[in-house]
Amino acid sequence: MTPPGSAGRGGLPRVSRIPAVAVLLLVLVVIMAVGLAFGLSPGTTEAPTDLDLGVRAVGYAGGGPARYSRAEMAALASPLPGDAVSVDVPVLMYHYVDAAPPPAGPYADGLTVRTPDFIEEMDYLVEQGYHTVTLADAYLAMAGLQPLPDKAVALTFDDGGLDNYEVAFPILKQRRLTGTFFVITKTVGAEGQMTWDQLREMAAAGMSIQSHTFSHPGLTGVSDARLESELADSRSAIAEAVGEPGYVLCYPSGAYDDRVIEAARSAGYVMAVTTDGGASLSPGAVFEITRARVRAFLPLGGFATLVE
């Protein structure tokens, strides 16, 4: 606690002017340092920028969590360069992973990959030498900033169900795999949904937490104002709560058109995923990224075909 040189203070009244000036300077430095420390404390009301947030964002390239550089974070906030290239990364779409479907409507059964099947699928990826990447990794590879590992595949999970944290996350973590989780920010923390604490824990373990809008409306049918708030509010909520910049949007029910794409671009996203099938990630279609749906009770042979 005692700063070096402060012992000299006791002799202040008897010493010449020069040490007195030095003591005054020391006091000023201490005051400035204290002010600076308070200015940088978490209590500050200044909003962090995307680049600041990027320092805390994590990626996961198979060998362990790795932070993106500032240049990479800047790229994730910018359109792809003119010389961007296509990459071969199958993007798989999951919703629920559990022993039984949640009480979430008539489609939940078909959208719930049962736990033993999911374990078998993840073990298959590991055994066959696949490497899971986030969509940010794929984007940086398209931009020429980062090489992709061999046999790269991206796992995505829609809707933010609690099973994603309780069932899928431990299975992924145990195998050092990563996934991108699209959450509906209005319902984060609601019954049957993941909480912000859980999402922060997942992000710290290398998972990517991204936007599935604020309240999951069909975006092609909402007003311009609602469209803008659905995209911006969810993006800023995730940035504030999880510390991860929103770079990819997941269209609710796969509904999008040119107006929705333009709004997503304006809100700061650099890509978006659909529910349409297909495999290739090309620079000309970053707001129409296709995904392969992993159906409930899909035989392992069928799963193998999806990632080939």
Ligand SMILES: [Zn+2]
């Ligand atoms: Zn959805």
